[in-house]
Amino acid sequence: MSLSFPTMAAIRFGYGFRPGEAPPDSKDDLIGQLRMGVAATPDFPLGGPDMRHQAILSLQAQLKQIRQDAKTVTDDTTQREMRKGVQQQVQQQFQHDANLRLMQAVLSPYGFYERLSTFWTDHFSTSANKSLPMRLIVPLYEAEAIRPFISGRFGDLLRNATAHPAMLIYLDQADSLGPDSAGGMKRNKGLNENLGRELLELHTLGAGSGYSQADVTAAAMVLTGLTIDRKEMDIAFRPNISEPGAHEVLGVSYGGRRRSRDDYLDMLDDLALHPKTAAHISRKLAVHFIADQPDEGMVSDMAEAWKKTDGDLTAVYTAMLDHPAAWRDEGAKARQPFDYIVAGLRALNAGPVNGVVGSFLASNQQGTDEGDMAANTPGMAGSPVPTDPAGEAREKRLKAFQTARALGQGALRRMGQPTWLPPSPAGFEEGFSAWITGSQLAERLAWARRAAAQFGRDEDPREFLKSTLADAARDETIRVVSQAPNKISGLTLVLASPEFNRR
Amino acid sequence: MNRISLSRRGFLTSACCLAAAPIFTPVTFAAMPGDNRFVTIVLRGAMDGLDLVQPYGDAGFAPLRPTLALTPDTGLLDLDGHFGLNPAAAELMPLWKSRELAFVHAVSTPYRDQRSHFDGQDMLESGGEHVAEEKTGWLNRALAVIPRSDARKAIDINTSTELILSGPNNVDVWASDSNLAPARDEMQFLARLYAGDPPFAEALAEATRANSASMMVEPEGQRGAKIADVAALAAKMLKGDYRIASFSISGWDTHIGQAGQFKRPVQDLSQAINTLKTTLGSEIWAKTVVLAMTEFGRTVRQNGSAGTDHGTGGCALLSGGAINGGRVLGRWPGIGDGQLLDDRDLMPTADVRELAAAMLYRQFDVSADDLTGKIFPGLGFDKGSQFLRG
Numbered sequence: 001m002s003l004s005f006p007t008m009a010a011i012r013f014g015y016g017f018r019p020g021e022a023p024p025d026s027k028d029d030l031i032g033q034l035r036m037g038v039a040a041t042p043d044f045p046l047g048g049p050d051m052r053h054q055a056i057l058s059l060q061a062q063l064k065q066i067r068q069d070a071k072t073v074t075d076d077t078t079q080r081e082m083r084k085g086v087q088q089q090v091q092q093q094f095q096h097d098a099n100l101r102l103m104q105a106v107l108s109p110y111g112f113y114e115r116l117s118t119f120w121t122d123h124f125s126t127s128a129n130k131s132l133p134m135r136l137i138v139p140l141y142e143a144e145a146i147r148p149f150i151s152g153r154f155g156d157l158l159r160n161a162t163a164h165p166a167m168l169i170y171l172d173q174a175d176s177l178g179p180d181s182a183g184g185m186k187r188n189k190g191l192n193e194n195l196g197r198e199l200l201e202l203h204t205l206g207a208g209s210g211y212s213q214a215d216v217t218a219a220a221m222v223l224t225g226l227t228i229d230r231k232e233m234d235i236a237f238r239p240n241i242s243e244p245g246a247h248e249v250l251g252v253s254y255g256g257r258r259r260s261r262d263d264y265l266d267m268l269d270d271l272a273l274h275p276k277t278a279a280h281i282s283r284k285l286a287v288h289f290i291a292d293q294p295d296e297g298m299v300s301d302m303a304e305a306w307k308k309t310d311g312d313l314t315a316v317y318t319a320m321l322d323h324p325a326a327w328r329d330e331g332a333k334a335r336q337p338f339d340y341i342v343a344g345l346r347a348l349n350a351g352p353v354n355g356v357v358g359s360f361l362a363s364n365q366q367g368t369d370e371g372d373m374a375a376n377t378p379g380m381a382g383s384p385v386p387t388d389p390a391g392e393a394r395e396k397r398l399k400a401f402q403t404a405r406a407l408g409q410g411a412l413r414r415m416g417q418p419t420w421l422p423p424s425p426a427g428f429e430e431g432f433s434a435w436i437t438g439s440q441l442a443e444r445l446a447w448a449r450r451a452a453a454q455f456g457r458d459e460d461p462r463e464f465l466k467s468t469l470a471d472a473a474r475d476e477t478i479r480v481v482s483q484a485p486n487k488i489s490g491l492t493l494v495l496a497s498p499e500f501n502r503r
Numbered sequence: 504m505n506r507i508s509l510s511r512r513g514f515l516t517s518a519c520c521l522a523a524a525p526i527f528t529p530v531t532f533a534a535m536p537g538d539n540r541f542v543t544i545v546l547r548g549a550m551d552g553l554d555l556v557q558p559y560g561d562a563g564f565a566p567l568r569p570t571l572a573l574t575p576d577t578g579l580l581d582l583d584g585h586f587g588l589n590p591a592a593a594e595l596m597p598l599w600k601s602r603e604l605a606f607v608h609a610v611s612t613p614y615r616d617q618r619s620h621f622d623g624q625d626m627l628e629s630g631g632e633h634v635a636e637e638k639t640g641w642l643n644r645a646l647a648v649i650p651r652s653d654a655r656k657a658i659d660i661n662t663s664t665e666l667i668l669s670g671p672n673n674v675d676v677w678a679s680d681s682n683l684a685p686a687r688d689e690m691q692f693l694a695r696l697y698a699g700d701p702p703f704a705e706a707l708a709e710a711t712r713a714n715s716a717s718m719m720v721e722p723e724g725q726r727g728a729k730i731a732d733v734a735a736l737a738a739k740m741l742k743g744d745y746r747i748a749s750f751s752i753s754g755w756d757t758h759i760g761q762a763g764q765f766k767r768p769v770q771d772l773s774q775a776i777n778t779l780k781t782t783l784g785s786e787i788w789a790k791t792v793v794l795a796m797t798e799f800g801r802t803v804r805q806n807g808s809a810g811t812d813h814g815t816g817g818c819a820l821l822s823g824g825a826i827n828g829g830r831v832l833g834r835w836p837g838i839g840d841g842q843l844l845d846d847r848d849l850m851p852t853a854d855v856r857e858l859a860a861a862m863l864y865r866q867f868d869v870s871a872d873d874l875t876g877k878i879f880p881g882l883g884f885d886k887g888s889q890f891l892r893g
Contacts, residue, residue, distance in 0.1 A: 172758045175808035190807030194758045197618070197813065207619040208634055213845060216618075414678075423753060424548070426621050433669060436702050437676040438709030442683040445693075480696050485689075493692055498700040 003330050007470045011503045012330065013289060013321075014111020016343035019467055021109055027321045030112045034151040034314060037113025042147055044100040045139040046093060052140045055093070056233045059133055062086050090135050094128060097139035098409050098419035105342045107351050113150075116317070117142070118338065119288050120150050121420075122427035123281075124161040124203060126170040128420045133233070134169060138420045141166035154281070154311035155272035158203065162195075162268060163235045165228050171195035171425065178224040178243025178259075191243070196220025198425045204271040206280030211250060218247040222254045222267050237261040250274070278306035282316060291332040292431050295325035330472065331502035334435040336428065337415035339503065340444060341408070344495050347468040348455035350407075407451055415443045436501070448495035452488050461490025472499050539790045539825065539866040540741045542748045542779060543642060543859075545628065545667060546772070546797035548755035549620060551811050552818025553803065553849060554765055555592060556606045556831065560585035563838045567804045571761055571811075582606075586831045591769040594777060598822055602829035603780075603788075607819045607858055607890070609833050611799055611851035615844070618813035620756070623798030628667035630856055632881040639670030641856075641878050642749060645863050646672040648873040657747035658713065658740050660733050668749050675745075677713035677736075716743060734775040738782035741791075746867075750775075755797060759810040776822050789824035792862050796820075796855050802847050803838050816849030819858055821890075825866070832889055856882050861890035 006023035010016055013030055017023060024030045045052040066082055105114045121142045128138040145164040149157040161167055168174045171194045177183055179190035196219035201207045225242030228235060242259035252270055254263045271277055282302035286294035298320060305312075305319035320326055335343060345351070412418050422428050429435065456464065461481050465473050477497045484490030494500060554571060558564050559579055565572040573579035579587035580596055586608070588595065598604035614626040614634065622634045630641030637644075646657055659668045659676040668674045690711075697703040717736060730752060737748040752775060754768035772795060780788050800817025816836070821828065836842055836850040844850045856879045863869040863878065864886070874884045 172808060172810070175759050177807050179807060184807065192758055192806050192808045192810065193812050201619050207622050208617060213616060213618065424620060424756070432702070436706050438683075438706050438711075438713050439676050439678045441703070441706040442710045442714065443678075445683070474699070476699055477696060480692055484692060489689055489692065492689070493696055496693065497696055498703045501703070 002328075004471050005327075007472050008327055008330060010111065011343075011472060012326075012333075014115060015105055015339065016111075016346050016503075017468055017470065018106075018346040019349045024112070027318070030321060031314065031318060033110040033112045034116070034317070037108070037110040037117070038148055038151055040108075040110070042101075042143045043104045044097040044143060045136070046096045046100060049140060049144055052136060053233070056133060056136050056140075059086070059090060059136060060230065060233060063132070087132065090132055094135040094139070094420075095409065099404075101139070101142075101419055102338075102342065102345075102408050102412075103351060105338075106345045115289075115339075116150050117147050119285070120146050120157065120161075122422065123284070124157075124167065125422045125425050125427040126166040126420075127422055130170050134166065137166045137169070137233075142420075151314045151317075152312070153272070154277075154306070154313055154316075155269050157313070158268050158272045159265065162199065162203070163226065165233055165235060167195070168226065168228050168235060171198055173223060173226060174228040176220060176224055176227075177241040178221065180245075181224065181241050181243055183238065183241035184224075184243075191217070191220055191224065193217060193220035196223055199223075199268075199271070202426055204277040204280070205274060206276060209276045209280065215249050218249045219267065221247040222249060222264050225259055225261070226264055272311050275303070275307065278303040278311070282306060282320075285316070285320060287430060289320065289333075290326060291329060295323065298323040298325045331499060332432075333503050334432040335501055335503050336435055337412055337417035337440075338419070340415075340501065341411055341447065343500070344448065344451055345407070345455075347464070347495070347500075348451055348459075350451075350455050403450075403454060407447065407454065411443070411447050415440065415447075441496075444501065445492070445496055448492045449488070452491035452495065456488065456491040459487070459491055461487060461494060464491055465494045468494055469497070469499050473497075474499060538746075540746055540748075540783070540787060540792070540823075541862060541866045542737060542741070542791065542793040542823075543667060544772070544775060544793065544795040545624070545665065545749070545751040546755050546768070546795055547620075547624060547751050547753040548757075548768075548797075549623065549799050549801055549813055550755040550768070550797040550817060551757060551761065551765065551801040552606075552608060552797075552816070553800065554757075554761065554811075555589050555769065555820075556582070556586050556608060556818050557589065558585060558608075558835065558838065559587045561835075561838055567838065569805065570809050571805050583831055585835075589765070589769060591766040592773050594770070594773040598776065598780070599829055602827060603822055603824055604776075605821045605826055605828035605830050605832055607821065607832045607853070607855075609816045609836050609849055609852045610796075610819050610855040610858060611815050611817060612855055614799065615815055615851075618799060618815070620798060620813070625666060627796060627798045627855065628665065630859070630879045637880070640665070640667040641859065642667045642747060643670030643672050643674060644878050645867070645869060646674070646747070648869055648877055649863075649867040656745045657749070658737065658745045660737050660740075660748065660750040665749060665751060668747075675709050675713040675716075677709075677717060677740075683710045683714035716740060716745075730771045730775050731778045734778035735782045738779050741783060742787060752795075757801070757810050758806065758812060759808040761805070761810040764810070772820070776820075780822075785824070791823040792825045792866055793822040794819065794859060794862055795822075796859070800849050803843055803849055804847065814848035815844050816851040817855075819855055821858075821862075827892075854882065857884070857888060858890050860884050861888050865891060 006025050009030055010023040063086070066079070070079060108114050124146065126138050126141055128135045141164050145160040149160050172192045173195040176192035177187065177189045184190055193216055197216045200211050200216060200219055205211055221243040225237050225239055226235065227238055227241065239259050244257070244259060246253045246255045249267055254267050283294065283299045286299050286302065301323055302316050302319045305315040309315040409419060417428055461484055465478065465481050477499060481490050481493050484493055557573060557579055559572070559574050573587065575581045575587060578590040580590060580593060581587045582599065595604055612623065612626040613632050614623050626634060628640050629637035631637035642657065657668055657674045659665055659674055660678065693707055697707050733750050737750060741748055752768055752771050757764045776793055779793060783791060796819040797817050799813065799815050801811035801814040803814065806812050834852040836852050838849065842850060860874045860879055860882060864874060869878065871884045871886065875882050
């Protein structure tokens with residue numbers, strides 16, 4: 001190992017250093033973060049899961065009302081205003097949640113757990129763009145279907161992710177009916193193979209691993225019946241839309257004369273333990289954490305641990321950390337935009353501690369209503385500034401909000417990794433070359449300048465470099481930073497350095 | 504309309520640069536016969552070619568697509584009596600009428616039986632015969648064999664590189680609204696900071712090049728990230744030093760409620776092409792080929808939720824003043840019983856790589872040997888190809 005253990009652990013397996021937080025000093029420390037992370041309640045969705053369930057139901061009801069009104073009310077303007085009002089509310093909640101997710105990663109002392117949460121949320125990608133209710137459902141999905149299960153058996157994670165309304169909506173499962181089922185024939189609807197395909201291709205075995213189109217279709221048939229109870233916004237299994245008969249996936253037959261929930265659960269369990277799944281996901285983890293071309297010995301050790309423990313993910317992570325390749329060749333990966341911004345905000349100790357314009361998070365939340373209006377309405381942001389004290393306060397809040405957005409969600413969008421909005425079911429790009437481009441560098445520099453000016457006024461660049469990169473800083477970086485023409489430039493150079501953009 | 508004839512042309516070194524772009528004259532172009540442009544647009548998500556260019560003259564079509572099939576009586580825009588254009592693409596009709604637009608039906612990559620978007624796009628962009636056979640993009644490999652291409656540039660309008668243009672040859676990646684804005688003294692420090700780290704040094708050089716080029720064509724504050732902004736920036740770069748541009752349009756994965764979902768990406772595509780034409784201006788447009796292509800087509804039968812699932816044979820689009828359009832090219836395989844691939848997909852009758860190869864040959868004189876050896880290994884190339892006729 002060329003770097004000290006805590007540096008390697010904080011940068012490669014976490015979101016980097018944060019002043020006042022002790023970096024992990026052993027593998028047990030890293031593994032211990034999993035238990036603590038699972039036990040802690042995530043900051044999102046805003047108000048907690050129960051309130052979110054109610055909010056989703058209430059949104060459903062409002063949308064239904066609007067649809068019904070559309071049949072009787074002829075006043076277009078009123079209709080439009082109502083729709084716009086609902087959309088705005090939902091969009092604001094989504095922004096709150098996205099900011100909470102960002103700050104959770106910044107403030108959490110369980111970096112390895114947070115990194116894994118990001119990995120798995122991306123592995124089981126869903127996008128909040130699919131429909132208006134999804135803006136409320138996707139944050140809930142990560143909180144209740146992903147985060148609690150990432151240290152246990154992969155099979156449990158797979159079951160929870162697959163059967164969450166977010167996944168059923170995103171991959172159109174809610175609209176897939178057995179073509180020969182009673183319900184399918186009655187409604188003259190049939191199969192939609194989207195979830196069946198991505199289940200094999202992305203979530204378990206991996207593309208090109210040898211399954212056939214017949215396996216995809218059969219898997220989609222086994223999944224029929226799994227749908228959403230739209231009234232409750234919860235999953236349901238309806239035998240009357242389940243394709244009757246037995247369906248053979250990878251040589252194993254599921255179902256029979258009477259179809260039940262156990263058919264698809266059995267299929268998921270088999271897929272979770274399939275050697276190709278173990279190999280595919282072990283490799284994907286190694287690629288994500290260690291190198292675009294990972295050590296094959298490490299991948300097979302991880303797959304072996306998978307096999308020995310029936311897919312216990314903690315055992316798989318441990319096998320990764322136990323392999324010497326996990327502690328070599330530092331900086332082989334590029335920090336992805338979310339990783340970069342979280343690491344930057346951590347280094348600058350943004351949040352409740354270092355609040356130049358008030359807490360970063362607080363500005364995000366308090367300013368959202370007015371800020372969103374200002375951001376969405378042309379002319380608003382540039383309208384005359386009132387001089388009364390209340391107006392000044394409002395102006396200050398608005399400015400704080402705009403700064404927070406520029407450093408948070410706005411930057412993530414510009415860098416190509418907007419929160420909970422992956423471009424496809426395969427999630428965001430992984431490789432180094434996808435993220436280190438001219439365009440990306442321009443965005444990162446702009447961010448670094450702005451963040452340094454916002455949070456770094458009291459920092460000495462040389463001290464900042466030490467606390468941020470420790471022994472990962474190269475000699476040349478130390479020299480360049482110490483010669484910077486001014487403080488903000490010096491801090492910007494630290495955040496722009498190759499070491500800070502690699503992990 | 505002056506069309507570029509298919510005679511082999513050599514590149515002449517050109518003195519054109521960005522600053523000179525606005526004063527280009529037709530005479531200048533005539534004196535620089537190696538001045539063609541090529542734009543590729545990757546349609547991500549598997550565009551349903553059968554929805555865009557509907558075979559309404561095929562009696563089998565309407566029964567397989569009860570809610571998706573249109574006829575000229577229900578709004579379909581007739582193209583040639585057999586095929587009709589989806590009304591969402593109405594903005595493309597003027598180009599069709601002026602013969603600057605063609606469609607190529609029933610094409611696919613050699614990727615035939617797995618139907619994964621990601622492998623499909625890898626195949627489309629890498630140009631290989633099999634998944635993961637080629638690690639670089641075909642358009643990047645083409646840069647190395649275009650005669651006298653060293654002075655020419657290519658640009659990828661994105662925040663991250665797309666496979667089609669990635670590889671060892673010099674390509675600039677730039678988003679339509681990016682801005683480097685370095686302080687003068689900061690640049691020297693950045694150059695030192697990255698001196699020992701080649702990928703970062705190259706990214707900085709790329710940012711510097713693209714930034715100064717884009718600053719000259721488009722002042723800061725006028726930029727945006729909408730498809731028209733992307734196409735406009737690509738066109739402005741092509742008016743300068745750049746000869747090849749690539750960008751992508753997503754939103755084509757229409758598993759559900761396709762009639763509604765299909766409109767937006769089709770409108771984006773129409774807008775992108777019209778913006779390219781308008782921004783390039785008639786002289787450059789006359790030397791331009793735009794190739795829009797997708798990883799694979801979609802199932803011929805609509806699925807259980809009024810959408811379509813992943814299929815094989817699809818449709819590509821050609822546009823530009825340099826093509827002889829107003830035609831639906833390709834061999835139509837039919838969609839009757841026994842005519843479908845795996846009883847579900849449009850049977851591909853041509854390889855989309857043949858089309859790309861023909862355009863590289865037409866625009867840049869890439870030799871047949873290079874086309875079939877270096878750029879598309881294993882592909883046959885026919886100089887009498889229907890894509891080159893006319």
